[in-house]
Amino acid sequence: MTMNTSIRPPATGTAASRRKIALYTLLLACLVATPVVAQQIPGPTAALVPENIAPHPAPEQPLPFSHQTHTAVMPVCQACHVNPDPGIQMTFPDTAICMTCHSVIARDRPAIETLHAYAASGQPIPWVRVYAIANGVTWSHRVHLDVGTECETCHGDIRQAESVAETRAVRAMATCISCHEAHAAPADCVSCHAWPTDQDLGFD
């Protein structure tokens, strides 16, 4: 029987073009969506930076400074941690910032006496570093803050911390690379290391 094959029912052609249109719409949606995906960093609850499995006790600090107490009265992190050019560091607060409150607040406490002694000495308070990245790694806070990454994504729930401990595995190379890959950020060796270059390793 020739009738079966010679004429296709018109409905089939329509369905095929609908499928084509659907496919092109999907492709277009992907193209439009890609730059958005590369820019957006989910909030602090997203497990982009895993918890440290091994305990990392908080180091003993020169003063019993509590983020829990202080972020309750000073909620903006950048009020204390400023990010000067070239944007690598967040820096520790100038003692003058502490004195705006502690010239009066808790003036009778021994720790605040010590704070006044630091202020009078003109020397910065010798805070012990908690998160310290390995030598030779290219790092900048600025590039990460510019794409909307929140402090808590990398440092955990600092607002609840009596003392800062290294609760997050943010210094690990695997953490850097997996977040970069998830957000279409550069993940070739030279993005984070001056040496070895991809060429040194024969990748180019």
Ligand code: HEC
């Ligand atoms: C993408 C992850 C990431 C984000 C987001 C991030 N940090 Fe950091 N932070 C790090 C790493 C890694 C180090 C260690 C860097 C080093 O040793 O220079 C660090 C170190 C620090 C330090 C000590 C060294 C310095 O830079 O002065 C402070 C203070 C700090 N961060 C505060 C903050 C604050 C406040 C925010 C939010 C405004 C923030 N960080 C956002 C990863 C991050």
Ligand code: HEC
């Ligand atoms: C916005 C005001 C404010 C600023 C700025 C501030 N503090 Fe405080 N600080 C407080 C308050 C409020 C308390 C709780 C006092 C209490 O327990 O009654 C406190 C408590 C403390 C204590 C505990 C005192 C004790 O022994 O009970 C220390 C230590 C301290 N602050 C250090 C600092 C340092 C260091 C800085 C600067 C980096 C600073 N503070 C900046 C308001 C401030």
Ligand code: HEC
């Ligand atoms: C009142 C000033 C003040 C405010 C506000 C403040 N910090 Fe801090 N921060 C400090 C001081 C002082 C230290 C050093 C002592 C310590 O480690 O607890 C510090 C240390 C840190 C460190 C450890 C850095 C390292 O590697 O040694 C991180 C991370 C940090 N702060 C993040 C934050 C975040 C995130 C916020 C906002 C949620 C915030 N801080 C708000 C004063 C402040």
Ligand code: HEC
């Ligand atoms: C929470 C996700 C996240 C984590 C964790 C993270 N990064 Fe990034 N990083 C990004 C994103 C997104 C960009 C791209 C920013 C842009 O497109 O401007 C970026 C950009 C950079 C750049 C600039 C690259 C270039 O050539 O423009 C460097 C360098 C960098 N990150 C180093 C690191 C290092 C080192 C670590 C680990 C200690 C780290 N990052 C951890 C998300 C992350």
Ligand code: HEC
């Ligand atoms: C997104 C940032 C990032 C990229 C991309 C990256 N690294 Fe790393 N790398 C790091 C960080 C951070 C450390 C430090 C890890 C630590 O302290 O445990 C590190 C450590 C290393 C070390 C150990 C060095 C030492 O002194 O302990 C080697 C080797 C290394 N990386 C090689 C590479 C190679 C090869 C590539 C490319 C395939 C690469 N890295 C890509 C961030 C990165």
